[in-house]
Amino acid sequence: MIDTQLMKGILEGCVLSVIAEHETYGYEILQRLTESGFTELGEGTMYPVLTRLEKNGCIQCRKEKSPLGPIRKYYSVTDAGAKHLKEFCESYKSITESAKKILKMEE
Template sequence: MEKNSQVLKGILEGCILKIISEQETYGYELLIKLKSSGFENIVEGTLYPLLLRLEKNKFIIAEKRKSPIGMTRKYYHLSEDGKSELNGFISYWNKLYIDVNNILGGEKSEEKFK
């Protein structure tokens, strides 16, 4: 199971970058978006360490500011390095999807990603 956990963290990082690329967001909002996209089992204890790692690697930039309801929140947006990392993740994911489907007997066409 530990291997699955590591694979999931890598996939989650790419998904987090994608969500942040579409709209500046804060942690709890990001958690809700991940859950509504099918990652129902994601918890704050998984998300926040990933956000810290992405910030440490300079893929995202965090800015503390007051929310409309008055609380201070950390809002995240993508850095230029984050945009490059996201593009690399998307390319890697598309190739991996095709390769795994070829082995598992699913759709063999690469047309889906062209």
């Protein structure tokens, strides 16, 4: 069972990290996340994250005709998004290290 609140907090950073690798579109992001173990993730969860990241200035979007059909939105990370990702990674590392100690999961 996956805690949805915990997932929501981590997902934004993971989506941003995928986009930071290279300009990409929604379905490709979803595939990458699924391949990484986010198997219960669906479009209804991911697209609101993309909207929130764009609204907060972390990513930008451009539209282009897809070779396979309708217009596709391509996302890329802004300077503010790169800064946000760096801060997220630092916070995530600190929080998980502390949690491992409390939960007695030290290696």
